[in-house]
Amino acid sequence: MIVRIMGEGQYKLADDKLDQLNLVDTDLEKAVSANDEAGFKTAFGALLDFVRAGERVPDTELHDSDAILPPSDSTFAEMRELISGDGLIAG
Template sequence: MIVRIMGEGQVRLSDSHLPELNKLDDELLAEMEGGDGPGFRRTLTALLAEVRGRGTPLPDDALEPSDLILPSPDATLEEVRELLSDDGLIPG
C-alpha cells in the first residue's frame, strides 16, 4: 500500500502493518474526541514514526496513487478532525 504524509511524500508499506497503525489510529481518534491536545500530538507523532520506520520512501518524482493520506506532523487537532472519517484516518 502507498501512504502519503502530507508535506513529506509517499512511502510503500506492507499491509501487514495495518493492525499496529489501526491501534494508533484508534488512540488518536479517542484523544481527539476527548480534546486531549498533548495526547493527540504524541499519538500523531507515533503514528507517523511507525509509517516512516516501517515503510520504504518512494522517490520524489514518483506519482503513485495513495491508498492512505495522513496529516503532516505539525497538523493541528482541528485540521486532523476535518480529515477523519467514521473509521479514523485509517479505515478498518
C-alpha cells in the first residue's frame, strides 16, 4: 500500500499493516467526531508517525497512492471538513 502525505512524499506500507492503519485512522475519526481538538492532535500525529514508519518512496519514483493524507500542519477545522464517517483511509 502506498500512502502520500501531502507536501511530504509517499510511503510504502506492507499489506499486513492495513488493519493497524485503519485502527489509527479510526482513533482520528473518533476524536474529530467528538470535537476533541487535543485528541485530534494526538491521533493525527500517531497516524502520520505510523505512515512515516513505512518505507519512504524516493521522489524520483512515481506511484499511484492508495491513500492521501493532508499535510502535517492541517488544522482541526480543516480536518473536520475532510473526515466523513469513515476517517481518512478507505477500508
